[in-house]
Amino acid sequence: MVRTVLLVDDEADIRTIARISLSRVGGWETLSAENGEQALATASASLPDLILLDVMMPGMDGPTVLARLRADPRTAHIPVIFLTAKVQRGDVGHYVSLGALGAIAKPFDPMRLPLDVKRLLERA
Amino acid sequence: MTPAEAPPPPARDLDRYRDIVENMESGLHVYHLEDPDDDRTLRFIGGNPAAERITGAPLSAFIGRTLDENFPALREAGIPQAYAEVARTGRPWRTDQLLYGDDRVVTAAYAVRVFPLPDRCVGVVFEDATERVRAQDDLRRSEARQRALLDALPDTLYVVRRDGSLLDVRRRGEGPASLAAAIAPLLAPPLDAGEERVVERTDAGVDFEVRVLRTAAGEHLAIVRDISERKRAERRKDEFISIVSHELRTPLTSIHGALGLIDGGVLGEAPPGVADLVQVARTNTDRLVRLINDMLDLDKMEAGRLELVLVPLDADALADAAIAAMSGAAESAGVRLRRVTERGGTVLGDRDRLLQVFTNLLSNAVRFSPPHAAVTITVRAEGDRVRFAVSDQGPGVPPDRTDLLFHKFAQVGDAVGRRKGGTGLGLAICKAIVVQHDGTIALVPTARGATFALDLPAVGAPMPAVDLLGDLRAAYTAALPLQVEALIALLDATDPAARNEARTLAHRLHGTAGTYGLPRVSDAAAWIERVLDGTAPRTELDDAVAALRAAVLEA
Numbered sequence: 001m002v003r004t005v006l007l008v009d010d011e012a013d014i015r016t017i018a019r020i021s022l023s024r025v026g027g028w029e030t031l032s033a034e035n036g037e038q039a040l041a042t043a044s045a046s047l048p049d050l051i052l053l054d055v056m057m058p059g060m061d062g063p064t065v066l067a068r069l070r071a072d073p074r075t076a077h078i079p080v081i082f083l084t085a086k087v088q089r090g091d092v093g094h095y096v097s098l099g100a101l102g103a104i105a106k107p108f109d110p111m112r113l114p115l116d117v118k119r120l121l122e123r124a
Numbered sequence: 125m126t127p128a129e130a131p132p133p134p135a136r137d138l139d140r141y142r143d144i145v146e147n148m149e150s151g152l153h154v155y156h157l158e159d160p161d162d163d164r165t166l167r168f169i170g171g172n173p174a175a176e177r178i179t180g181a182p183l184s185a186f187i188g189r190t191l192d193e194n195f196p197a198l199r200e201a202g203i204p205q206a207y208a209e210v211a212r213t214g215r216p217w218r219t220d221q222l223l224y225g226d227d228r229v230v231t232a233a234y235a236v237r238v239f240p241l242p243d244r245c246v247g248v249v250f251e252d253a254t255e256r257v258r259a260q261d262d263l264r265r266s267e268a269r270q271r272a273l274l275d276a277l278p279d280t281l282y283v284v285r286r287d288g289s290l291l292d293v294r295r296r297g298e299g300p301a302s303l304a305a306a307i308a309p310l311l312a313p314p315l316d317a318g319e320e321r322v323v324e325r326t327d328a329g330v331d332f333e334v335r336v337l338r339t340a341a342g343e344h345l346a347i348v349r350d351i352s353e354r355k356r357a358e359r360r361k362d363e364f365i366s367i368v369s370h371e372l373r374t375p376l377t378s379i380h381g382a383l384g385l386i387d388g389g390v391l392g393e394a395p396p397g398v399a400d401l402v403q404v405a406r407t408n409t410d411r412l413v414r415l416i417n418d419m420l421d422l423d424k425m426e427a428g429r430l431e432l433v434l435v436p437l438d439a440d441a442l443a444d445a446a447i448a449a450m451s452g453a454a455e456s457a458g459v460r461l462r463r464v465t466e467r468g469g470t471v472l473g474d475r476d477r478l479l480q481v482f483t484n485l486l487s488n489a490v491r492f493s494p495p496h497a498a499v500t501i502t503v504r505a506e507g508d509r510v511r512f513a514v515s516d517q518g519p520g521v522p523p524d525r526t527d528l529l530f531h532k533f534a535q536v537g538d539a540v541g542r543r544k545g546g547t548g549l550g551l552a553i554c555k556a557i558v559v560q561h562d563g564t565i566a567l568v569p570t571a572r573g574a575t576f577a578l579d580l581p582a583v584g585a586p587m588p589a590v591d592l593l594g595d596l597r598a599a600y601t602a603a604l605p606l607q608v609e610a611l612i613a614l615l616d617a618t619d620p621a622a623r624n625e626a627r628t629l630a631h632r633l634h635g636t637a638g639t640y641g642l643p644r645v646s647d648a649a650a651w652i653e654r655v656l657d658g659t660a661p662r663t664e665l666d667d668a669v670a671a672l673r674a675a676v677l678e679a
Contacts, residue, residue: 013378017385024390056370085373107377107413111388 004029006048008039026114036060055084151175163208166191233257282346310336418549425556432474446482458495469505471580492518515575648672
């Protein structure tokens with residue numbers, strides 16, 4: 001059962017919209033981080049039930065963050081969904097092979113985002 | 125021969141051959157070298173009527189005058205000197221004498237043979253060679269022109285044989301180091317006349333395009349062009365597009381998302397006026413997002429980077445999936461979507477991309493349909509293709525817009541199209557996808573509304589019937605003239621072995637031509653056979669041969 005979602009994106013506006021969407025539409029507690037380091041620190045400190053992770057970020061990118069999460073026994077089990085502007089055929093397969101549940105394309109519809117997240121969680 | 129006063133001995137000698145000299149086609153002038161050490165003393169002593177015709181001047185105009193007085197221009201070309209040499213040494217000489225007009229164009233030319241006569245005389249036999257020399261001159265000029273054109277090209281050109289060996293090279297800059305390796309694969313299988321093959325190679329950081337064409341039998345022209353600059357521009361464009369897509373999409377994602385949340389009532393009900401304005405803003409950001417996605421899609425397709433996953437797809441199921449995807453939009457527009465199957469089939473295609481094509485066509489159809497109208501997808505398998513016809517009952521496409529329909533940003537009635545929310549890229553994308561499927565898409569003329577026909581390759585279509593007999597017959601007919609010529613050659617021979625062979629050949633022709641459905645050839649061969657057997661008169665042989673030739677020509 002998901003109660004807390006950690007949202008990682010370098011764009012403050014996207015964080016705001018996703019946060020409102022996840023909390024108001026999805027009914028989840030939200031935490032947010034604006035880069036890879038913050039994400040790793042928040043994840044190991046708060047142990048969220050799910051992480052929505054931007055792929056392209058300055059500094060540490062999404063796949064690197066995922067690898068670090070998996071390498072840490074405290075965060076290794078937390079499901080991760082990528083948020084990305086580039087979802088192409090083959091990309092999703094690639095992300096899943098990295099250990100993610102799947103990917104959601106940006107721009108996302110905030111009214112649907114929680115629904116898409118739930119679908120990916122149910123499929124897992 | 126018109127004699128000069130007190131003719132020297134050679135003129136008298138020539139008198140003996142008067143008939144020949146008077147009637148020959150070539151012009152003849154005879155000169156006498158008076159002083160063996162002075163080539164200015166070549167004096168004209170006679171000529172023939174042909175010379176008058178060719179030079180257009182009577183012999184009397186030249187008589188008694190020296191060669192330099194008659195033709196002053198010749199000295200510059202060394203002609204009098206050469207004549208004197210013939211008179212002194214007795215060795216004949218030949219040359220082309222050319223007269224030039226303005227711009228070094230040949231106005232007249234003579235093929236000249238100079239031969240020695242007794243007593244230091246020379247006979248000059250000449251023919252008008254103006255046409256031949258002019259033709260050669262034209263050819264030279266045309267070759268020079270072509271060479272100049274070729275020199276102006278920035279490409280390296282190679283003329284190569286089928287086996288890749290070089291016949292000729294014209295080099296521009298550095299070509300790829302391993303040229304043979306670049307060209308050889310382009311030469312197999314053999315090229316048809318006019319066929320062109322292109323390959324791109326990168327050698328030591330330089331991009332080359334190698335284009336091979338077949339020119340003459342066994343000869344190919346390989347054009348090697350440095351395309352580094354073009355490649356750099358393409359890479360810059362790709363980078364630009366990727367940056368633009370990211371930079372434009374990121375803020376749009378925020379705007380789009382924020383409006384979506386307000387419009388979705390997440391933050392409570394908005395006052396009526398505000399809700400309307402939010403709706404306007406939302407519709408327009410939707411369009412911007414679509415436009416950017418379309419631009420990126422189209423760019424990918426035009427660059428040939430669209431990878432298709434081709435699988436067999438049931439035509440009906442594909443049409444139904446497209447209808448299901450569009451049902452929401454159709455419902456809100458009050459338009460009914462339906463499928464009619466005249467003959468079902470299976471196509472080979474990429475499901476997602478084909479659905480993109482269908483939703484594009486359906487969305488256009490719905491947008492332009494009046495309320496309560498129907499939009500129909502008709503499925504009909506025809507031979508090795510399956511046709512999907514998407515028809516609506518809208519206003520149709522104005523005739524003056526049909527040409528541009530599949531171009532980028534070419535909308536039907538621009539204002540209408542934009543008001544209807546299209547991006548102007550939909551049909552261009554459809555076409556790019558369909559073309560990559562080896563299919564076609566076109567607007568079909570209809571009395572009412574618009575109908576787009578989408579033809580896609582079918583799976584499991586029957587192979588075209590092989591016309592084996594037709595192929596054999598064509599091969600037989602092609603070889604027929606050779607057989608007939610062989611037969612006729614044998615008929616002319618006198619030895620009994622050859623005549624026997626001719627009889628065998630005629631007999632065989634009689635039989636095979638019948639088999640391959642050429643009765644007239646067969647009949648004519650039988651006739652020759654009868655003549656050779658003696659059952660028909662010998663005198664009929666010529667008629668029989670003529671009949672055979674005519675029958676072969678007809679075949």
